Amino acid sequence: METQDGAELCFPQLFNTSCRKLTPPRFEVMLIHTLLYFISLLTVALNLLVIISVSHFRQLHTPTNILLLSLAVSDFLVGLVLMPGEILRKTSCWFLGDFVCFLYNYLSGIISVSSIGDIVLISVDRYVAICDPLHYTTRITVKSVKLCVCLCWLYSVSYSLLFVKDDLTQPGRFNSCYGECAFVVHYVVGIIDVVLSFLVPVTVIIALYLRVFAVAVSQARAMRSHITAVTLQLSVTPKAKKSELKAARTLGVLVVVYIMCFCPFYSVSLAGDSLVSASSVSYVLFVFYCNSCLNPVIYALFYPWFRKAVKLIVTRQILQPGSCETNML
Numbered sequence: 327m328e329t330q331d332g333a334e335l336c337f338p339q340l341f342n343t344s345c346r347k348l349t350p351p352r353f354e355v356m357l358i359h360t361l362l363y364f365i366s367l368l369t370v371a372l373n374l375l376v377i378i379s380v381s382h383f384r385q386l387h388t389p390t391n392i393l394l395l396s397l398a399v400s401d402f403l404v405g406l407v408l409m410p411g412e413i414l415r416k417t418s419c420w421f422l423g424d425f426v427c428f429l430y431n432y433l434s435g436i437i438s439v440s441s442i443g444d445i446v447l448i449s450v451d452r453y454v455a456i457c458d459p460l461h462y463t464t465r466i467t468v469k470s471v472k473l474c475v476c477l478c479w480l481y482s483v484s485y486s487l488l489f490v491k492d493d494l495t496q497p498g499r500f501n502s503c504y505g506e507c508a509f510v511v512h513y514v515v516g517i518i519d520v521v522l523s524f525l526v527p528v529t530v531i532i533a534l535y536l537r538v539f540a541v542a543v544s545q546a547r548a549m550r551s552h553i554t555a556v557t558l559q560l561s562v563t564p565k566a567k568k569s570e571l572k573a574a575r576t577l578g579v580l581v582v583v584y585i586m587c588f589c590p591f592y593s594v595s596l597a598g599d600s601l602v603s604a605s606s607v608s609y610v611l612f613v614f615y616c617n618s619c620l621n622p623v624i625y626a627l628f629y630p631w632f633r634k635a636v637k638l639i640v641t642r643q644i645l646q647p648g649s650c651e652t653n654m655l
Contacts, residue, residue: 363410369615373621374398374402375622375635379631385655389451389466389468393444396479397625404615408433409615416612427501431490435489438614439482441617442523443482451471453535489510489519528584528585579624583617587614
């Protein structure tokens with residue numbers, strides 16, 4: 327009996343303090359692993375395509391695309407580091423030690439917060455581009471965008487220390503047994519995080535996009551009233567109207583997906599549990615991270631230049647001399 331019990335432990339030599347292995351049916355393990363690793367691989371692949379596209383082609387070095395690049399980098403790290411880490415914490419014992427667990431939790435905070443910050447910056451960029459196009463080139467420059475991106479990542483590094491400051495002095499102090507990588511969220515810290523990382527960004531995004539919708543509607547009405555006076559604009563108006571409707575649908579999808587992916591995790595934070603164990607929060611965190619898989623779809627796949635860049639990457643034409651000067655627009 328002792329041998330059988332010991333075989334179910336993460337560290338059989340530590341019989342009284344070792345965590346127990348999860349032993350679900352074999353088919354369930356294979357199905358879960360396949361699905362989760364596929365999502366992780368898809369996240370890495372999509373964001374890597376965005377990174378290569380924006381970095382390689384000089385014509386794509388615009389302020390908006392620099393923000394897309396920063397977002398793609400953080401989302402790429404989500405698929406490369408955070409998703410596999412959550413799979414490990416959910417389906418197996420943690421054999422990497424307490425210090426690596428601390429680094430993983432710290433890195434998860436940095437990457438997630440930077441991704442949220444990039445989404446807000448992209449929203450501001452689109453707001454200025456649509457609502458104040460005459461001053462866009464003077465207000466939104468490559469230099470100012472790079473500065474904002476650097477500040478966003480610096481803020482992420484500093485802000486994430488709020489969650490791991492206890493583990494910083496004593497890694498693994500909240501683990502209930504050996505073989506666990508616990509993530510601690512105190513109630514007060516959780517409330518602060520909900521406000522700064524969810525409520526404030528969502529409010530800013532919705533407020534900016536509502537303003538964008540209002541401007542789009544007013545422009546559509548102005549065009550509609552101008553049709554009767556200028557007959558030549560009949561061929562231009564349908565295209566403008568279609569473009570505005572497409573932009574409205576894209577922005578609506580963005581807000582809905584953002585809220586759907588982030589709500590489950592912050593609902594857990596508001597539940598009041600001071601200790602969020604790996605076994606109870608892994609699936610919620612994975613839904614949280616799935617937003618990183620959808621970001622390149624929402625932000626990049628709607629752009630024709632991205633589809634052209636993917637074609638050049640897949641056919642390996644980017645390896646040819648002078649390919650960085652290719653006309654992408």
